[in-house]
Amino acid sequence: MDFTPEKQSPILEVSLLNKNFGGMRTIIDLSFELAPKECLGIIGPNGAGKTTLFNLLSGIIRPSSGKILWFHQEIQKKSSSEIVHLGIARTFQNIRLFKQLSVLENIRIAYDIHLTYTPLQALLRTALTREEEKKSAQAAMELLDVFSITSLAHQPAGSLSYGDQRRLEIARALALHPRLLLLDEPAAGMNESEMYQLVELLQWIQKKFHVSMLLIEHHMAFINGLCDRTLVLDFGTLIAQGTLEEIRHDRRVIEAYLGEAVT
Amino acid sequence: MIRLLDEFRCHFAMLRKHTIGLTRIFHTDHLRRSGSQMDTALISKSSSGSMDSYSRRQTSSLALPHQPSRPPRHDQYEISGLTSFYLVVLGGCSSFVIPELCSNYITCILITLAINAILCVSLNLINGYMGEFSVGHAAFMAIGAYGSAIITVKILPLIPFSLSSFLTFPLMVVAGGLLAALVGIPLALLSFKTRGDYLAIITLAFLMIVKSALENISYVGGPRGFLGIPPLTTLPWVYFWAVVTFWIMRHFIHSKWGRSIIAIREDEIAAEAMGVSTRSAKMMTFVISSFFAGIAGGLFAHQIQFINPSSFDILRSTNILVMVYLGGVASLSGSLVGAGVFTILYQILQPLGVWRMVTMPLLLVLLMIFRPRGIMGYQEWSCFKLKE
Numbered sequence: 035m036d037f038t039p040e041k042q043s044p045i046l047e048v049s050l051l052n053k054n055f056g057g058m059r060t061i062i063d064l065s066f067e068l069a070p071k072e073c074l075g076i077i078g079p080n081g082a083g084k085t086t087l088f089n090l091l092s093g094i095i096r097p098s099s100g101k102i103l104w105f106h107q108e109i110q111k112k113s114s115s116e117i118v119h120l121g122i123a124r125t126f127q128n129i130r131l132f133k134q135l136s137v138l139e140n141i142r143i144a145y146d147i148h149l150t151y152t153p154l155q156a157l158l159r160t161a162l163t164r165e166e167e168k169k170s171a172q173a174a175m176e177l178l179d180v181f182s183i184t185s186l187a188h189q190p191a192g193s194l195s196y197g198d199q200r201r202l203e204i205a206r207a208l209a210l211h212p213r214l215l216l217l218d219e220p221a222a223g224m225n226e227s228e229m230y231q232l233v234e235l236l237q238w239i240q241k242k243f244h245v246s247m248l249l250i251e252h253h254m255a256f257i258n259g260l261c262d263r264t265l266v267l268d269f270g271t272l273i274a275q276g277t278l279e280e281i282r283h284d285r286r287v288i289e290a291y292l293g294e295a296v297t
Numbered sequence: 298m299i300r301l302l303d304e305f306r307c308h309f310a311m312l313r314k315h316t317i318g319l320t321r322i323f324h325t326d327h328l329r330r331s332g333s334q335m336d337t338a339l340i341s342k343s344s345s346g347s348m349d350s351y352s353r354r355q356t357s358s359l360a361l362p363h364q365p366s367r368p369p370r371h372d373q374y375e376i377s378g379l380t381s382f383y384l385v386v387l388g389g390c391s392s393f394v395i396p397e398l399c400s401n402y403i404t405c406i407l408i409t410l411a412i413n414a415i416l417c418v419s420l421n422l423i424n425g426y427m428g429e430f431s432v433g434h435a436a437f438m439a440i441g442a443y444g445s446a447i448i449t450v451k452i453l454p455l456i457p458f459s460l461s462s463f464l465t466f467p468l469m470v471v472a473g474g475l476l477a478a479l480v481g482i483p484l485a486l487l488s489f490k491t492r493g494d495y496l497a498i499i500t501l502a503f504l505m506i507v508k509s510a511l512e513n514i515s516y517v518g519g520p521r522g523f524l525g526i527p528p529l530t531t532l533p534w535v536y537f538w539a540v541v542t543f544w545i546m547r548h549f550i551h552s553k554w555g556r557s558i559i560a561i562r563e564d565e566i567a568a569e570a571m572g573v574s575t576r577s578a579k580m581m582t583f584v585i586s587s588f589f590a591g592i593a594g595g596l597f598a599h600q601i602q603f604i605n606p607s608s609f610d611i612l613r614s615t616n617i618l619v620m621v622y623l624g625g626v627a628s629l630s631g632s633l634v635g636a637g638v639f640t641i642l643y644q645i646l647q648p649l650g651v652w653r654m655v656t657m658p659l660l661l662v663l664l665m666i667f668r669p670r671g672i673m674g675y676q677e678w679s680c681f682k683l684k685e
């Protein structure tokens with residue numbers, strides 16, 4: 035937010051990224067760029083390597099070769115938590131909330147990234163510690179309020195409805211104050227109306243928090259509502275990119291999806 | 298824009314009414330079950346085997362079998378902050394009075410209880426809050442005990458002027474604790490690489506190494522043991538240390554590092570994705586835990602006045618484990634309850650002689666079957682909580 039790059043310079047540059055699992059090439063020579071405040075959609079058939087791409091970007095796994103530049107800084111060798119500190123947050127396709135902990139605790143764990151007290155100050159619980167803890171609890175409650183799940187604050191996260199869990203995971207990622215949000219099928223398992231609410235919420239988040247997004251989704255309507263540009267992955271390669279309208283008429287994209295439907 | 302937001306809220310609120318109603322109905326036990334069903338549903342859904350489900354499967358297979366089911370938290374036990382302060386002061390006063398009024402035997406049991414409580418809460422940090430399984434806790438106790446005993450018996454007499462033990466005793470105990478914390482560091486480093494069962498085996502090996510090292514150092518008496526430690530541990534002192542321990546532990550688990558290790562227990566990958574530096578959290582946990590085990594060791598040495606390596610064997614570790622799982626995992630109140638019940642039961646069962654050795658494990662078996670999370674597992678008396 036305080037960091038304002040020149041207008042056109044991309045915040046994220048991925049160049050010739052490769053990932054092999056044993057002999058299997060899951061991501062092959064993938065290159066793309068992301069402009070500030072852009073929302074980039076990522077689609078592709080099952081097993082195309084979309085989630086693997088997210089795992090690479092968020093540092094959960096290391097690429098076999100290639101570079102990931104974040105504000106012109108190489109991050110492909112950094113650990114997951116270091117990358118979060120640099121401002122890239124994510125959600126998981128298989129919701130990974132701390133299920134036994136309360137909704138509020140889930141948010142607070144994410145918000146802890148902003149707390150500055152030292153271990154000694156924590157053990158003695160000095161005034162600074164108390165003040166920061168108080169602020170963090172308040173900020174967490176405010177965030178819950180934005181997502182209108184305040185009434186569930188003390189419920190265990192695992193007991194929430196599916197849609198609420200997905201929203202909580204997004205809220206938790208936002209508590210990290212990221213500049214880039216990686217959303218892995220945020221609408222999976224939601225019904226139509228929940229999905230549209232989520233689109234509107236994400237649009238609002240994009241405006242309010244000035245956050246860029248990478249969005250994996252199977253629902254075209256969802257991508258349509260949020261992203262200007264979309265990448266299509268198939269077997270780890272980028273087969274098309276552009277607006278949804280352009281992609282829809284791309285021969286290779288049609289083949290990839292129809293091919294998948296036949297087998 | 299704001300109006301739009303308000304509209305959302307209305308929508309969500311309506312949706313929520315139904316879901317809350319449902320969750321209220323399926324309160325306690327169903328929660329866990331429905332949660333795990335959702336897990337498996339998720340795994341089978343992404344049948345392409347994405348990284349997420351991969352690592353999820355891995356961590357869940359590593360997850361320890363003792364991970365118990367847990368109902369949502371209740372605040373059944375309400376004690377205000379001021380009341381608990383008075384209780385602490387009252388306890389402090391009685392720790393001076395009791396040795397005068399009651400028999401030596403009672404005082405001795407109370408001292409043991411306090412030492413056990415320190416041991417129990419420090420192990421609970423690793424086993425309960427962080428969700429690892431350490432069986433090497435007796436090793437840290439041993440290092441604290443030997444460390445402080447060496448200072449009292451061998452080093453202090455070298456100082457030409459004499460100091461009152463009122464000043465030196467806490468320093469010696471702290472020195473023992475620091476020594477134990479130092480030895481805790483390599484174990485923390487190992488915990489970066491391994492988890493679960495494997496880490497448990499490493500802690501076991503670690504305990505054996507420490508014990509056999511002590512047996513082979515003639516400076517500390519080898520297997521015969523270390524004699525002539527002055528009886529400096531009094532009831533007020535152990536009470537003081539127990540209060541300090543619980544006070545600091547409470548602050549720790551209510552700090553960002555405390556939440557970090559709880560997050561690590563729940564889901565290490567998600568914790569990392571929330572910016573938790575798992576390494577520093579684990580390091581702090583092991584150092585603090587071993588520090589207080591060392592403190593307990595120092596107090597123990599100056600209570601018993603005689604320590605030998607076999608007083609810090611696997612049986613000692615097992616006893617601490619029993620206290621933790623009896624009292625309740627991830628709970629300070631539980632640690633206190635566990636240490637209390639264990640210490641008193643241990644005395645009551647004394648007449649059984651050898652059979653006592655059978656009752657304790659049997660108790661553990663029954664506990665694991667009927668109440669796997671212990672008496673106070675995942676719950677807390679309000680005096681052990683911190684208000685925001």
Ligand SMILES: Nc1ncnc2c1ncn2[C@@H]1O[C@H](COP(=O)(O)OP(=O)(O)OP(=O)(O)O)[C@@H](O)[C@H]1O
Pocket residue numbers: 055060078079080081082083084085086087127343345346347348349351
């Ligand atoms: N850790 C791993 N080890 C081995 N193979 C993996 C691993 N993670 C992913 N894969 C493989 O990589 C391929 C791409 O998986 P990925 O999860 O990225 O697909 P996806 O595009 O996200 O699919 P979906 O739409 O089903 O989520 C799959 O064939 C998968 O089996």
Ligand SMILES: [Mg+2]
Pocket residue numbers: 084085086127347
């Ligand atoms: Mg995926």
